[in-house]
Amino acid sequence: MTARKSKRAGDETGYNFAYLDEQTKRMIRRGILKAVAVPGYQVPFGSREMPLPYGWGTGGIQVTASIIGRDDVLKVIDQGSDDTTNAVSIRAFFARTAGVNTTEETAKASIVQTRHRIPERKLRADQILVYQVPIPEPLRFLEPRETECRKIHAWSEYGVMHVKLYEDIARFGRITTAYAYPVRVDDRYIMDPSPIPKFDNPKMDDCPALQLFGAGREKRLYAIPPYTKVTSLDFEDHPFDIETWDEPCALCGADDSFLDEIILDDKGSRMFVCSDSDFCSARRAEGHTGPMADDPRFADPEPSPREEVSHAG
Amino acid sequence: MYVAVKGGETAIDNAHRLLAEERRGDPDVAELELAQIDEQLGLAVDRVMTEGSLYDRRLAALAVKQARGDLVEAIFLLRAYRTTLPRFGASEPIDTAQMTIRRRISATYKDLPGGQVLGPTFDYTHRLIDFGLAEPAGERLTAEEADAGPDAAMPRVNELLESEDLMERIAPPAEDPEPFDLTREPVGFPAGRDQRLQNLARGDEGFLLALGYSTQRGFGRNHPFAGEIRMGEVTVGFVPEELGFEIELGDITVTECQMVTQFTGSREAPPQFTQGYGLAFGFCERKTMAMALVDRALRADEYGEAVEHPAQDEEFVLYHSDNVEAQGFVSHLKLPHYVDFQAELTLVRRLRADHETANRQEAAE
Numbered sequence: 001m002t003a004r005k006s007k008r009a010g011d012e013t014g015y016n017f018a019y020l021d022e023q024t025k026r027m028i029r030r031g032i033l034k035a036v037a038v039p040g041y042q043v044p045f046g047s048r049e050m051p052l053p054y055g056w057g058t059g060g061i062q063v064t065a066s067i068i069g070r071d072d073v074l075k076v077i078d079q080g081s082d083d084t085t086n087a088v089s090i091r092a093f094f095a096r097t098a099g100v101n102t103t104e105e106t107a108k109a110s111i112v113q114t115r116h117r118i119p120e121r122k123l124r125a126d127q128i129l130v131y132q133v134p135i136p137e138p139l140r141f142l143e144p145r146e147t148e149c150r151k152i153h154a155w156s157e158y159g160v161m162h163v164k165l166y167e168d169i170a171r172f173g174r175i176t177t178a179y180a181y182p183v184r185v186d187d188r189y190i191m192d193p194s195p196i197p198k199f200d201n202p203k204m205d206d207c208p209a210l211q212l213f214g215a216g217r218e219k220r221l222y223a224i225p226p227y228t229k230v231t232s233l234d235f236e237d238h239p240f241d242i243e244t245w246d247e248p249c250a251l252c253g254a255d256d257s258f259l260d261e262i263i264l265d266d267k268g269s270r271m272f273v274c275s276d277s278d279f280c281s282a283r284r285a286e287g288h289t290g291p292m293a294d295d296p297r298f299a300d301p302e303p304s305p306r307e308e309v310s311h312a313g
Numbered sequence: 314m315y316v317a318v319k320g321g322e323t324a325i326d327n328a329h330r331l332l333a334e335e336r337r338g339d340p341d342v343a344e345l346e347l348a349q350i351d352e353q354l355g356l357a358v359d360r361v362m363t364e365g366s367l368y369d370r371r372l373a374a375l376a377v378k379q380a381r382g383d384l385v386e387a388i389f390l391l392r393a394y395r396t397t398l399p400r401f402g403a404s405e406p407i408d409t410a411q412m413t414i415r416r417r418i419s420a421t422y423k424d425l426p427g428g429q430v431l432g433p434t435f436d437y438t439h440r441l442i443d444f445g446l447a448e449p450a451g452e453r454l455t456a457e458e459a460d461a462g463p464d465a466a467m468p469r470v471n472e473l474l475e476s477e478d479l480m481e482r483i484a485p486p487a488e489d490p491e492p493f494d495l496t497r498e499p500v501g502f503p504a505g506r507d508q509r510l511q512n513l514a515r516g517d518e519g520f521l522l523a524l525g526y527s528t529q530r531g532f533g534r535n536h537p538f539a540g541e542i543r544m545g546e547v548t549v550g551f552v553p554e555e556l557g558f559e560i561e562l563g564d565i566t567v568t569e570c571q572m573v574t575q576f577t578g579s580r581e582a583p584p585q586f587t588q589g590y591g592l593a594f595g596f597c598e599r600k601t602m603a604m605a606l607v608d609r610a611l612r613a614d615e616y617g618e619a620v621e622h623p624a625q626d627e628e629f630v631l632y633h634s635d636n637v638e639a640q641g642f643v644s645h646l647k648l649p650h651y652v653d654f655q656a657e658l659t660l661v662r663r664l665r666a667d668h669e670t671a672n673r674q675e676a677a678e
Contacts, residue, residue: 015397019397021397021399044498044499044501045499046496046497046498046499047499048396049389049392049393049395049396049496049637050393050396051393053389053637053640053641053644053645054637054638054641054642054645055641055642055643055644055645056641056644056645056648058641078648078649079649079650079651079652080652083321083322084321084649085321085324085325085648085649086648086649087321088321088322088325089325092322115648116650116652116653117652134642134645144628145628146502146628146632147502147628172664172667173667174663174664174667176660176664178653178656178657178659178660179652179653179656179657180653195650195653196652197652197653197655197656198656199656217638217641217642219499219500220499243656243659245659258652258655259655260651260652260655261655261658275651275652275655
């Protein structure tokens with residue numbers, strides 16, 4: 001068993017830094033430059049087969065692999081947390097193939113790769129947020145044909161999207177899109193923000209960090225340059241709003257973060273906890289407490305000190 | 314911490330160790346060797362090479378072993394390996410007319426130059442479980458060798474029809490440009506035939522089989538004949554830049570299928586036969602037949618036929634044929650989605666509250 005393990009480690013060093021070959025990285029970076037130049041526009045690119053399945057973050061991984069350098073510090077989150085299985089797997093992939101340092105602290109990361117969330121902590125200009133995107137086309141469920149969608153974008157004929165939102169209001173009294181809520185970038189392209197909850201949409205607007213989006217299976221890249229205007233679609237009489245909860249985070253007491261609902265038993269008792277695990281533990285480290293903070297069931301097995309950047313290899 | 318996903322790292326490691334143990338199975342049973350998979354499960358190896366787009370029997374056999382016989386997983390393994398390989402260039406086109414034939418049949422002619430060669434086929438076997446195979450055979454079973462090999466000259470059936478001008482002639486595009494490379498560029502529409510055939514060759518056999526079948530049942534106008542199916546070895550040639558002349562890289566086994574479809578003609582084109590084309594590594598006859606049916610169905614535009622059915626719809630077929638893409642996106646549903654689900658939950662609760670308020674108001678009125 002040990003012999004096999006060491007052999008495997010030897011095989012891995014046979015790959016280029018961050019897995020992809022330099023030609024491929026250059027091709028992807030050219031795509032990213034185009035995406036940055038035309039904010040919100042979907043740039044087709046020659047997405048590669050990765051050793052992780054399509055739909056599991058191959059687009060984000062390719063973007064990260066093509067921009068990451070040896071001095072970068074990488075954070076990977078899924079559902080806001082560093083500890084979800086797929087985030088662990090992707091972080092391990094880069095620690096292994098690029099040997100870069102990783103962190104769970106948003107503030108210490110130079111690149112944050114994410115699935116389904118934007119960190120609660122405000123991002124800085126020296127950080128890059130890389131989104132994993134399953135379906136890059138915001139119009140896909142209104143128009144399944146790629147050829148048609150590209151025409152709609154080219155002509156900026158977005159009536160079909162506004163009709164959909166209007167029909168929601170007519171039927172339900174409100175817009176019934178809770179995540180992947182469409183935005184307009186720089187007053188031009190309508191863009192899918194990836195399946196983040198609409199709660200996170202306002203964080204995209206005027207964000208100091210560069211935001212890059214990679215869709216591996218659909219072979220598209222797009223971007224929001226720093227300090228770009230991003231508006232969530234709405235109507236004057238039905239302005240965009242975000243989710244709110246009736247109670248604060250049970251552990252850190254935050255009343256302004258996105259909360260996960262945790263089912264505690266089969267009798268309907270539940271608690272609400274920050275989905276952003278770094279945000280939550282940082283607040284607790286600062287002494288903030290929520291209503292269930294003292295419950296022994298939720299105490300950390302070993303109270304984790306605010307850890308340093310972990311060095312790979 | 315508060316959720317079971319904490320400690321994901323250890324859980325993943327343990328799961329992978331368990332997988333390795335289950336892969337090996339009962340240690341009292343001899344471990345599979347790659348040669349056994351290659352020799353005795355050769356058609357599985359062929360399929361993995363075809364849809365994995367890499368001709369390497371040993372690697373494909375290894376992928377089958379590693380994937381515990383799950384061929385879609387094995388195809389994924391091979392693809393992920395293939396994508397890291399450097400490119401030296403493109404080979405010369407293979408010439409299937411020069412194939413060393415092991416099987417060659419035509420359903421359109423009773424006899425034809427070169428004759429019909431059945432080869433190692435399941436056709437005409439009675440699908441009765443052979444209980445004799447349950448125990449290893451003591452003696453080696455050999456087929457009797459014919460007095461003479463197949464005729465050297467085995468012209469392709471389509472060429473016979475072409476000489477009478479009854480078959481559409483397909484010429485390479487003007488100036489013979491570099492073919493599209495699907496592994497380096499994303500699918501684009503309208504897709505040229507080079508792009509389409511690459512996509513179909515890599516496409517999932519089951520998906521293409523169902524689509525091909527649908528054209529036979531009326532979902533797409535197609536009245537095909539198996540003009541010719543041939544399987545055997547062809548030589549792959551390559552012209553290295555520094556040499557400037559062709560060298561032989563070696564032989565590969567391929568299966569080729571040419572379907573013949575009647576076409577009643579249009580204002581521009583006289584009545585004639587048209588064709589659909591299928592090609593695969595190894596012996597993948599079902600795959601190449603399905604591929605040829607779908608190829609022809611997708612040429613609807615060229616013949617001014619109405620595009621009304623799934624098999625004729627380029628975007629539908631080319632976007633959904635790849636099983637590495639399909640299995641990835643379907644399986645990603647296993648990943649946590651609780652943030653999105655929470656967002657939906659909040660929304661549904663609000664909608665229900667709206668609904669109840671509305672009902673109460675209605676009752677009050």
